[in-house]
Each structure stands twice: as structure tokens, then as C-alpha cells.
Amino acid sequence: MQNSLTRKPIEIKISTVVAVAVLLHEASVSVLETALKEMTAGSPDFFDDEFAVIDVEAIADTLVDWNALLPLFRQHGLHPVAVRHARETDHALIRSHGLSIDVVSKPRLETELRPPEAPAPVVAAPVEPQIIIRNNPAMVVDTPVRAGQRIYARGADLIITAAVNNGAEVIADGSIHIYAPLRGRALAGATGNTGARIFALTMEPELVSIAGIYRTFENGFPPLQPNHPVQVRLNGDSIEVSSLKSVA
Known part of the structure; x- marks a missing residue:
């Protein structure tokens, strides 16, 4: 009670x-x-x-x-x-x-953000360019992703150390790294990141997608160099699948 x-x-x-x-x-x-x-x-x-x-x-x-x-x-x-x-x-x-x-928010210009009465910004003396490296977070999954399961790494890369089985779906706003076979669906760059990629030790996917552009493999997977990891990336408006060859 x-x-x-x-x-x-x-x-x-x-x-x-x-x-x-x-x-x-x-x-x-x-x-x-x-x-x-x-x-x-x-x-x-x-x-x-x-x-x-x-x-x-x-x-x-x-x-x-x-x-x-x-x-x-x-x-x-x-x-x-x-x-x-x-x-x-x-x-x-x-x-x-x-x-x-x-509602899709649109970025405003700097002049829109500055109050009308604000004085013009002071232009500083030229300085040496800086390289800024931002630490992109990553979600790590250590267990197999089974049929019917969906995993989404929001605002991050997705790292999976076990198999992604048929009927499973893995999604990331960044890139997807699978250190095992990929047999389900993998969707990288889910929020529009065209530079995202998908990596897997073995590729047998139902579907891959980057930034909303997808490719299925009803007619079989393209022949690739055996015993090499595979990457999926965008080449223009097309999905490109290739072997990752080791560099001597």
C-alpha cells in the first residue's frame, strides 16, 4: 500500500x-x-x-x-x-x-547578435594562426548489437568492439568504428556531417548511410581486398566502399 x-x-x-x-x-x-x-x-x-x-x-x-x-x-x-x-x-x-x-534554428550573423548601439569592434593586430583541436566524445559499446536493437551516439562517434548482427541498427552523429563484423545497418553523420565515415573489420551490411545518403547491397557487396578493414565514406553524392590498406 x-x-x-x-x-x-x-x-x-x-x-x-x-x-x-x-x-x-x-x-x-x-x-x-x-x-x-x-x-x-x-x-x-x-x-x-x-x-x-x-x-x-x-x-x-x-x-x-x-x-x-x-x-x-x-x-x-x-x-x-x-x-x-x-x-x-x-x-x-x-x-x-x-x-x-x-522548427529549424538558423544561425544569426554577428551583426545581428550585437546590440545596435554597440560601437564597432576594435580590430586587433594580426597574430599567428592557431590550430584548435576539439576532443570529440565517443560512445563505446562492448557487447554484440542484436537484431531489433538500435544504438544512437548523439553528438559523438560510436565505437563497437563486438558484432552488429542482422536486423540491428547503429547510428552516430560522428563516425562509426566497428572492430568486428557489420551485418546490420550503420548510419554515420546522422545530423548531416558529410565527413563522417564507417569503419569495420568485416563488411556484410544491410544498409550504410552517411549524412542521409544511403546504399543497400541487394546485389551483393563489392569485391574488396581480403583480410583488410573496410571504410565507407562519401565521394560527392555517392557512397564509396574501399579497403583500408596497411601502410608500410
């Missing part, structure tokens, strides 16, 4: 929720349906119930048929939770569909 009286009926805690960004360049539902079918190759679990933030910046001035669009995404395993870059006049309509408005 004492426990039931002291227990709170509801608790709110900070939780990490990962959502994919869906960038719309077309508003036509039929065009988007065709594109999704091509992207998923008919696989019903390609997105595996992912939360999705819909970015409408490219079609902000176009009327979106939310009644048709939202069911289309759900049919393909995407669950829209928010809309980004929508016009303010559309916010009420978007909220009426149970979606949130994802």
Missing part, C-alpha cells in the same frame, strides 16, 4: 528518438508512390517502422495533400511525426493531422 501511494502516476524523462528526414521534391502523391516503390524494391520492412520528419522546403509553395500523403508513408513503414520548413500559414493544417512543427 505504501508503494502505491508514493509511486507517481506518470513520469517524464529525456529520451533519444531517432527519426529519418524525408525531403520532398515533388507534391504529387502518384509520383512519390512510384519513387517509394523503386526505393524499397517492394520490401515491406525496408524502413522498419521508422519515425519520419517530412521536409517540405523544396515544395513550400505547393499545396500538399496530407490526407493522401500520410497513409502512403505509413504503407511503406514510415511514420510521420513532424514537418520541417512549412509555411506558417500551413501550421494549423499540419497540426490538425497530428503532426508537430519541427
